[in-house]
Amino acid sequence: xxxxxxxxxxxxxxxxxxxxxxxxxxxxxxxxxxxxxxxxxxxxxxxxxxxxxxxxxxxxxxxxxxxxxxxxxxxxxxxxxxxxxxxxxxxxxxxxxxxxxxxxxxxxxxxxxxxxxxxxxxxxxxxxxxxxxxxxxxxxxxxxxxxxxxxxxxxxxxxxxxxxxxxxxxxxxxxxxxxxxxxxxxxxxxxxxxxxxxxxxxxxxxxxxxxxxxxxxxxxxxxxxxxxxxxxxxxxxxxxxxxxxxxxxxxxxxxxxxxxxxxxxxxxxxxxxxxxxxxxxxxxxxxxxxxxxxxxxxxxxxxxxxxxxxxxxxxxxxxxxxxxxxxxxxxxxxxxxx
Amino acid sequence: xxxxxxxxxxxxxxxxxxxxxxxxxxxxxxxxxxxxxxxxxxxxxxxxxxxxxxxxxxxxxxxxxxxxxxxxxxxxxxxxxxxxxxxxxxxxxxxxxxxxxxxxxxxxxxxxxxxxxxxxxxxxxxxxxxxxxxxxxxxxxxxxxxxxxxxxxxxxxxxxxxxxxxxxxxxxxxxxxxxxxxxxxxxxxxxxxxxxxxxxxxxxxxxxxxxxxxxxxxxxxxxxxxxxxxxxxxxxxxxxxxxxxxxxxxxxxxxxxxxxxxx
Ligand code: HEM
Numbered sequence: 001x002x003x004x005x006x007x008x009x010x011x012x013x014x015x016x017x018x019x020x021x022x023x024x025x026x027x028x029x030x031x032x033x034x035x036x037x038x039x040x041x042x043x044x045x046x047x048x049x050x051x052x053x054x055x056x057x058x059x060x061x062x063x064x065x066x067x068x069x070x071x072x073x074x075x076x077x078x079x080x081x082x083x084x085x086x087x088x089x090x091x092x093x094x095x096x097x098x099x100x101x102x103x104x105x106x107x108x109x110x111x112x113x114x115x116x117x118x119x120x121x122x123x124x125x126x127x128x129x130x131x132x133x134x135x136x137x138x139x140x141x142x143x144x145x146x147x148x149x150x151x152x153x154x155x156x157x158x159x160x161x162x163x164x165x166x167x168x169x170x171x172x173x174x175x176x177x178x179x180x181x182x183x184x185x186x187x188x189x190x191x192x193x194x195x196x197x198x199x200x201x202x203x204x205x206x207x208x209x210x211x212x213x214x215x216x217x218x219x220x221x222x223x224x225x226x227x228x229x230x231x232x233x234x235x236x237x238x239x240x241x242x243x244x245x246x247x248x249x250x251x252x253x254x255x256x257x258x259x260x261x262x263x264x265x266x267x268x269x270x271x272x273x274x275x276x277x278x279x280x281x282x283x284x285x286x287x288x289x290x291x292x293x294x295x296x297x298x299x300x301x302x303x304x305x306x307x308x309x310x311x312x313x314x315x316x317x318x319x320x321x322x323x324x325x326x327x328x329x330x331x332x333x334x335x336x337x338x
Numbered sequence: 339x340x341x342x343x344x345x346x347x348x349x350x351x352x353x354x355x356x357x358x359x360x361x362x363x364x365x366x367x368x369x370x371x372x373x374x375x376x377x378x379x380x381x382x383x384x385x386x387x388x389x390x391x392x393x394x395x396x397x398x399x400x401x402x403x404x405x406x407x408x409x410x411x412x413x414x415x416x417x418x419x420x421x422x423x424x425x426x427x428x429x430x431x432x433x434x435x436x437x438x439x440x441x442x443x444x445x446x447x448x449x450x451x452x453x454x455x456x457x458x459x460x461x462x463x464x465x466x467x468x469x470x471x472x473x474x475x476x477x478x479x480x481x482x483x484x485x486x487x488x489x490x491x492x493x494x495x496x497x498x499x500x501x502x503x504x505x506x507x508x509x510x511x512x513x514x515x516x517x518x519x520x521x522x523x524x525x526x527x528x529x530x531x532x533x534x535x536x537x538x539x540x541x542x543x544x545x546x547x548x549x550x551x552x553x554x555x556x557x558x559x560x561x562x563x564x565x566x567x568x569x570x571x572x573x574x575x576x577x578x579x580x581x582x583x584x585x586x587x588x589x590x591x592x593x594x595x596x597x598x599x600x601x
Contacts (some may be wrong), residue, residue: 009560016553023546024579027539034537084535106532145452248452272455273530284532301532309534313521320517324510 008056015050022046039088047081054078069327072319079312087305095304103302104129108286111137112295116259120300131300133265133279138255140288140296144247150211150227151244152179164211174218176240183212187293188228199226207293211245252285254296270298280304342448346393349386350443353379353410354436361432376432380413383439387411394450399466400457402585403446408470409438415474423507426498430481434474461526469519473580475512476551479505480577483570502566505573506558513551520548543583550576 022043026034037043054074057064064070085091087105095101107120107129116136120129147163152172162170162179169180186203188210199212209229216222217240227243228234235242251271258266258278268276276283280303287297341347356379364372387407390398398404412435419425442448486501499507523544528534535541554572561568 009556013553013556013560016549016556020546020549020553020579023542023549026537027542027546031536031538034539034542038537249455250452251455251458273459275529275532282528282532284530286532299532306528306534310525313525317518317521321514324514 005060008053008060011053012057015046015053018046019050039090044085044090047085051078051081054081067323069319069323072315073323074319076312076315076319079308079315081312083305083308083310083312085305086308087302091305092302103280103304104131104300105304106299106301109135109283109298109300110295111135111254111298113137113140116257131279131281133258133260135283135298136257136259136264137296138257140252140254140293142249142288142293143251143253145250148245148247150179150181150213151246153242153244154240155242169216177215177217180214180216181211182214182224185210185212188226205292207289207291209245209247213243215241252288252296254285254298256283277303340444342443344448346386346389346448347443349382349389350407350410350439353382353386354439354443355379356382357432357435357439361429361436364429364432372429372432376413376416376428376435379432379435380411383407383410383413383435390448396453397463399463399470400451400453401446403442403448405466405470405584406438406442406446408467409474410435410442412438412474415471415478419478419508419511420498423511424497424499425478425482425504425507426495427478427481427485427504431478434477434481456530459526459530461522461529465519465522465526468515468522472512472515472519473584475508475515476573476577476580479508479512479573482508483573486566486570487574502563502569505570509551509554509573509576513548513555516548516551520544540583543579547576547579547583550579 022038026037029037054077058071058074058078064074086095089105092103092105095103104120104122107122109117109120111117114137116134118131118134120131121127122129147165150162150164151159152162153159154176160170160172160179162181164181164184166181166184169178171178183201185201186209187201187206188208189200189202189206191198191200207230211227213225213227214222215225223239225239225243227245229245229247232244232246233242253269253271255269256267256276257264258276266276266278270276270283270285272285275285282301282303284299284301285296286299289295342350356375360372360375360379363375387398387410390404390407394400394404399408412431416428416431420428482501482505486505498504523541524534527536527541550572554569554576557565557572558569563569
């Protein structure tokens with residue numbers, strides 16, 4: 001190996017080893033601090049050095065260019081690094097200074113049902129920026145796994161999972177009688193008018209899921225109870241059972257319209273794993289109003305640099321499989337069969 | 339430690355028993371019997387995985403219990419490596435089978451869980467499956483590296499590769515899958531959370547394990563077979579980091595992050 005090539009190779013190996021230790025150190029810091037660290041100035045210099053050495057490698061090792069699989073691997077790595085630097089905070093600042101492209105890198109939007117919004121709160125929590133279009137939330141909803149269950153537990157720990165089927169009687173055994181769910185509420189509300197207590201379900205105005213349950217004791221006593229999902233653990237001193245209404249969330253769904261100059265130009269229901277892509281941004285279901293179910297929180301991220309990173313991923317995967325499987329592992333099969 | 343007195347538990351213990359007896363019989367040079375028992379263990383491991391699949395009604399790769407259960411079906415990899423790649427170590431694989439089923443049988447909770455929204459993605463199964471397969475190859479590489487270091491070979495077969503080359507070939511096979519797993523995970527991260535890379539502890543450990551093998555390739559390219567012992571040490575270091583990636587991150591309270599639901 002010529003001296004220069006040897007130096008490049010050692011430099012490459014040293015950078016790889018340094019990144020192993022940096023990753024492990026970062027794992028001890030936790031995601032947030034690790035992210036700060038890798039975006040810091042010294043580590044940015046490190047990323048540039050990595051790109052430089054990879055490029056130098058491509059320049060001085062002719063095989064890295066001549067063997068297509070090897071050039072896909074190493075060039076792919078260059079693209080991934082370059083793409084992620086281009087898409088970083090610093091990359092966005094640079095583009096705004098150089099080309100006047102003023103894009104939000106990442107932030108959050110809070111949108112109320114029936115309203116439209118174009119303001120994004122940036123990550124630092126202080127600045128607010130405007131998008132060139134707005135997003136309207138038609139509806140936000142939680143979906144739960146079916147069947148839902150009411151958990152019934154005795155004071156000495158015996159328990160049942162009663163499927164939520166309104167009107168169906170569920171037999172708990174000779175000693176305990178039966179349980180029937182009389183009604184399921186999305187938003188339980190109660191008013192007192194004179195002597196009367198009026199119970200209603202008002203799904204439009206809030207979020208307080210509840211069940212009305214009737215318990216028939218074997219000796220003929222009948223008791224009726226309300227069980228609230230958001231306020232578990234209620235038990236009257238005379239009650240035989242602890243009742244819990246516990247549902248498992250299957251999905252969060254925001255129904256959105258994109259509005260540009262007063263016109264709806266796109267519509268999509270976003271869920272976890274199904275973001276919306278529009279105007280150079282991805283919009284994700286991020287959080288929601290757990291108190292009243294009235295608003296959704298979207299995460300917004302810019303797509304700058306993403307194309308480069310993805311192209312790099314494809315090149316890296318194709319190159320690695322080609323080089324190591326088809327040239328390395330399976331090439332010997334051909335030899336053998338000859 | 340908990341013993342599972344369920345059909346699921348019994349199947350796991352039976353498979354472990356078969357693998358263990360297969361291992362001992364093979365050490366005692368009863369190869370044929372060993373092979374038969376190994377195959378029997380595999381059949382039980384498949385039954386046990388199938389039973390779980392039926393039980394939870396989605397591909398069981400959601401938590402560590404299911405992942406280890408899946409890796410217990412190692413036999414086809416042994417066969418593939420032996421017949422096609424000319425890499426031995428079948429005896430070691432029986433032991434690997436016992437080792438990976440142990441946590442499923444005795445450590446992890448087998449309570450079926452519903453898939454949380456983040457895991458409802460078609461990328462979920464390929465991402466995890468590819469990783470598990472790659473880990474099996476890397477475990478085989480480690481076994482070969484150890485036999486290179488100790489100078490003891492359990493394979494008397496002439497046609498098989500010597501340990502150093504076998505280590506390299508196993509890592510070539512595993513690294514392709516490792517790269518795919520990493521890239522699929524990153525892509526999924528983008529789809530589910532909005533970032534293709536979140537610097538989460540689990541991501542960082544998996545990056546570190548990938549990089550150890552990148553280091554191995556370049557070191558081996560620079561020195562070839564002149565530094566066999568160091569080559570083997572790289573391979574073993576890779577496995578150590580993989581074990582940390584797989585277990586420590588989930589189990590220790592040291593790190594908390596996006597992947598921590600996968601316990
Ligand atoms: C940091 C600078 C790097 C330099 C200077 C470099 C250089 C080289 C060289 C000279 C080879 C040998 C090619 C041959 O067989 O003739 C090689 C192989 C290889 N490189 Fe790199 N490389 C670098 C980074 C990376 C990275 C980040 C990866 C990540 C995937 C990578 C993956 C590989 C693979 C998979 C091989 C094939 C190994 C084999 O066939 O045994 N390299 N590299």
